[in-house]
Amino acid sequence: xxxKLREKLGEKIKEINIxxxxxxxxxxxxxxxxxxxxxIFYEMGARYQIVTGIENFNNFELLYHFSFDKEDGIIVSxxxxxxxxxxxxxxxxxxxxxxxxxxxxxxELLGINFIGHTNLKHFLLREDWQEGLYPLRxxxxxxxxx
Amino acid sequence: MNLKLKALxxxxxxxxxxxxxxxxxxxxxxxxxxPRFDVERFxxxxxxxxxxxxxxxxxxxxxxxxxERVKEVYEQTPKPCVVVAIGACACSGGIFRDGxxxxxxxxxxxxxxxxxxxxxxxxxAIIAGIVKFLKEIK
Amino acid sequence: MxxxxxxxxxxxxxxxxxxxxxxxxxxxxxxxVVDVEWIAGYNHRGxxxxxxxxxxxxxxxxxxRICGICSTSHPFAYCNAVExxxxxxxxxxxxxxxxxxxxxxxLHSHLxxxxxxxxxxGYNTVFMWAWKYREGILDMFEMxxxxxxxxxxxxxxxVRRNIEDEDIPILKxxxxxxxxxxxxxxxxxxxxxxxSARLKGVGILNKEDIKNYGAVGPIARASGVDIDVRxxxxxxxxxxxxxxxxxxxxxxxxxxxxxxxxxxxxxxKIINQSLDRIKGTKGEIWKEVREIPKGEGIxxxxxxxxxxxxxxxxxxxxxxxxxxxxxxxxxxxxxxxxASCIGETISDVCIILAGVxxxxxxxxxIAVYDKEKKKKVYSFEDxxxxxxxxxxxxxxEIGKESKLWKKLF
Numbered sequence: 034x035x036x037k038l039r040e041k042l043g044e045k046i047k048e049i050n051i052x053x054x055x056x057x058x059x060x061x062x063x064x065x066x067x068x069x070x071x072x073i074f075y076e077m078g079a080r081y082q083i084v085t086g087i088e089n090f091n092n093f094e095l096l097y098h099f100s101f102d103k104e105d106g107i108i109v110s111x112x113x114x115x116x117x118x119x120x121x122x123x124x125x126x127x128x129x130x131x132x133x134x135x136x137x138x139x140x141e142l143l144g145i146n147f148i149g150h151t152n153l154k155h156f157l158l159r160e161d162w163q164e165g166l167y168p169l170r171x172x173x174x175x176x177x178x179x
Numbered sequence: 180m181n182l183k184l185k186a187l188x189x190x191x192x193x194x195x196x197x198x199x200x201x202x203x204x205x206x207x208x209x210x211x212x213x214p215r216f217d218v219e220r221f222x223x224x225x226x227x228x229x230x231x232x233x234x235x236x237x238x239x240x241x242x243x244x245x246x247e248r249v250k251e252v253y254e255q256t257p258k259p260c261v262v263v264a265i266g267a268c269a270c271s272g273g274i275f276r277d278g279x280x281x282x283x284x285x286x287x288x289x290x291x292x293x294x295x296x297x298x299x300x301x302x303x304a305i306i307a308g309i310v311k312f313l314k315e316i317k
Numbered sequence: 318m319x320x321x322x323x324x325x326x327x328x329x330x331x332x333x334x335x336x337x338x339x340x341x342x343x344x345x346x347x348x349x350v351v352d353v354e355w356i357a358g359y360n361h362r363g364x365x366x367x368x369x370x371x372x373x374x375x376x377x378x379x380x381x382r383i384c385g386i387c388s389t390s391h392p393f394a395y396c397n398a399v400e401x402x403x404x405x406x407x408x409x410x411x412x413x414x415x416x417x418x419x420x421x422x423x424l425h426s427h428l429x430x431x432x433x434x435x436x437x438x439g440y441n442t443v444f445m446w447a448w449k450y451r452e453g454i455l456d457m458f459e460m461x462x463x464x465x466x467x468x469x470x471x472x473x474x475x476v477r478r479n480i481e482d483e484d485i486p487i488l489k490x491x492x493x494x495x496x497x498x499x500x501x502x503x504x505x506x507x508x509x510x511x512x513s514a515r516l517k518g519v520g521i522l523n524k525e526d527i528k529n530y531g532a533v534g535p536i537a538r539a540s541g542v543d544i545d546v547r548x549x550x551x552x553x554x555x556x557x558x559x560x561x562x563x564x565x566x567x568x569x570x571x572x573x574x575x576x577x578x579x580x581x582x583x584x585x586k587i588i589n590q591s592l593d594r595i596k597g598t599k600g601e602i603w604k605e606v607r608e609i610p611k612g613e614g615i616x617x618x619x620x621x622x623x624x625x626x627x628x629x630x631x632x633x634x635x636x637x638x639x640x641x642x643x644x645x646x647x648x649x650x651x652x653x654x655x656a657s658c659i660g661e662t663i664s665d666v667c668i669i670l671a672g673v674x675x676x677x678x679x680x681x682x683i684a685v686y687d688k689e690k691k692k693k694v695y696s697f698e699d700x701x702x703x704x705x706x707x708x709x710x711x712x713x714e715i716g717k718e719s720k721l722w723k724k725l726f
Contacts (some may be wrong), residue, residue: 052195055550056401058616080544081531083649085628085642106550108615116515131530131652134355144367147661157358159244169368170280175363175370177279194532199360203385203466206429213432214446244358274379278363299385299466 034107041072057104058096060112063122069111070125074097079109081129085140088170093120093145115145124150140168183259187233188313190222193231194256198249199280199298200239203299204266216302223309230254234309240268240275241283249308254288263293265305270294273307348662353605353654368641373609376638377471380627383643385466386429389422390620391627391643392471396626397552401472402614403606410600411475413591418461418470419618420584420591424453424495426621430671431502434574437671438515439705443502450498453491455525458531475603485596488566489589503578515707516571520669521663522567526656534623535576539566546619558590558710570668581611609633622646662709665683 035049038145040061048060058081061069073079080100093115101107115122124147125132136147137156144167148155155162166173173179185263197205211218212225226232229252241249263287269285274277276284291293295308318663344352366381368376380391393415400407407415427452428657456463461480463470480488506512527537537544545557545562563579565572611633618625623646630640657669 052612052614053404055403058613080528082624082626083531083644085640087630087640096628097629102549106546108617110615117638127530129531130655131532131649133654134648139400155358156356157244159363161357168363173278173279175277175366177280179361197360199362199501200389201382201385202360203382203388206385206466210448210452213452214445215449215452239360240362242359242361244361248359274382275362275367278367280361280363288397301465 034101034104034109037077038109039123041077042069045069046143055107056110057107058110058112063066063113063115066111066113067125067128073109073111074128077101081131082108084132084135085141086143086145086169089114092117093143095122095139095145097125120144121146121148122136123148129144137150141167144170151162184316187259187261190224190314191233191261192224192231193234193236193307194226194229194252196229196235196237196252197235198239198245198247198269198283198285199242200266200268202238204238204268207299207302207305208238208265211302211305216306218306224292227251230257232256232260234261234263236263236265237285237289238265239271239283240272240278240281241285241288242280242282243282246282246288249285249288254297261293262289262291263312264291265295265300267296267298270296273298277292341664343559343658343666345663348664350661350663350666353628353658355651355654363604365641365643368638370637372636373473373638376641377473378469379467380643383468384645386426387422387620387622387625389418389470390618390625393419393547393618394616394627395629395641396473396616397631398614398616398617399609401615401616402612402629402631403472403473403609403676405604405614407475407604408601408604410479410595410598412554412557412600413595414476414480414602415471416558417480417588417591418468418476419553421454423584423621424581425451425458427581428454428499429571430577430621431506431574434668434671437668438512439709445711446498446572447502450495453495457491458487472603474606475601477603479602480592480595482488482596486593489592492585492588496582497583499578499581503581506574506578513571515571516574517567519570519665520657521568522653522657526653530656532623532653532698533646533649534619534621534654535573535580536623536650538562539572539576539593541566544624546617546624550617552618554591554594555587558587559593560587560612569655588639603639623650 035051035057037104038057039046044174045065046059047059052058074081076105079101082098082100085096085098087096095113095115099109099111099112101109122145124136126136126149133150133152134156136150138151140147140153141156141158165177166177168177195205195208206235210216229235235253235256264270264285268275269283272281272284275281282288292309293312295305297304322450342354343350363697364379371379374536377392377395381388383391398465409600428447432444432447433439435447458468459465461484462470462478470478497598512521522532522536524540524542525542526532527542533544541564548562556702560583563576563583565576601676609631611631613628616627625646628642628692632639658666661669
């Protein structure tokens, strides 16, 4: 599987991290995201699972999880980092239609802007939710106060 | 006992409000209607609109998104009505009381008459709670 | 003028019958649905954030309370994730007990769904009967775990409670009773010409849709996509017992029902085999886990509605996760409405929504109003009534019901 990934993606992979033989984490640059996802989703036939957004100490991290069900159930997670000053990334809505809702959720809870997403409206929180308050950020307490 | 209360006690029509629960209490409420517990033999019927209801069965923490809706449902219910908080979440907030979406517990939003704790309360407990309350009305 | 014709039908967020509030807006042109919009959040409780403030052990109880119907699935997936992170191998007896709990839950969840689907179609008897049979399974739960729902059975490294030898004969007896009832229901559903006329060819999802939306579980398997975490990435005792995956090819609501019904028998098979294996043997049921190292882990479990996915990250110092991402199966299954509802009539939407089993889509007031704000309020019951009317109509057209069905009711 790792060889296959290396062969298909080549230079685009910056780092491969294998936590055990069924969980592979690959790190890529955020500008390659669309190409990499296209390759994994269309050419390699992976099943889209979900996107995880994480706030680290000095950047944001997005993980796109893909499952290869018929190849021993390997999960490939594509990691990409976003700068804190400019939390933006391309939307993948034209590649995977089902990704629309999770992008909205990450926009809403973590404050990452998805360029090209046509419907970034409040989804889980109230319409009149305080602007700039993103509950999943580490600076926000669990009860929603900063 | 005034006439309204007397009429209220006769045959309870209940309306079920789920305000951010894990839907376990809700299933137990529905379980009450099915053959094993079958509360319909006492004239208790689940109705489709709060305007027809005598009792509001509320479950869940009441999150910030549904506060208005819960209030609205309460206002639409003809008075006198009985509000029952079912489950740990509705009574106190339960495991979610520290969360950022928490607006309740229920008694902060609307006046509550009966509390039935438990996660989830057993169907028997729900019946017992309501029966106890009916005995108290004078 | 074109604009005026379009009507928005909001479904939800409250429902007289069931469970969680969920809100759908149907954009209609006459009877036909042209677009669907899903608005969620009436049940959002911020669990992902709360998990970051709880101890590793406490999180199992928190995730249990995500959903009341599939209340084992989330702890199951969470424990798998932590065990993946910390490389823990659980004792064999614990594996079997985990599978038993997981499959019992599938049985009760599928029966619950069958009941509700019956109600939406106007077969209220099915609703009452299926829920009555479900009680037997809840009794089994009460016997094993001490509670009807929210079993608190799972812990990192194993399970909390043992299944005692003297309980096993009673469990098996209850199970065989339930099996007989499900068999009867299955025959009745598959045999009934009215149900076939009503459900076949409705709300079709093809393989392309499944891939695009990432749909999982019975929805995917009804469309001929053979994914099941229990087979593809075996965990617990699923590779130690003998069972097979159920798939059908048509992708309509009828097939979804058939897949669920047939799955029940596979579950019963798994439970019976597991009970046999643990009977008379002794062994540890959990392994002490002292600390969780730094790293990240992914855990999955095939819940009744599809694959549950948990992602966990630990920094090795804190006693709680740094990030806990949860994806429930309905999160990817609900958006498939965009593919299955559009082009159908309003009276079919009800059962299509139900067919996905979205941890129920909930509905209360269905206000049908047009752009001129002329308000006309339908209740959810009207929608169910519409659905029931259609069934009645078909019944009359066909003029007969299945013989078995008649015998039953």
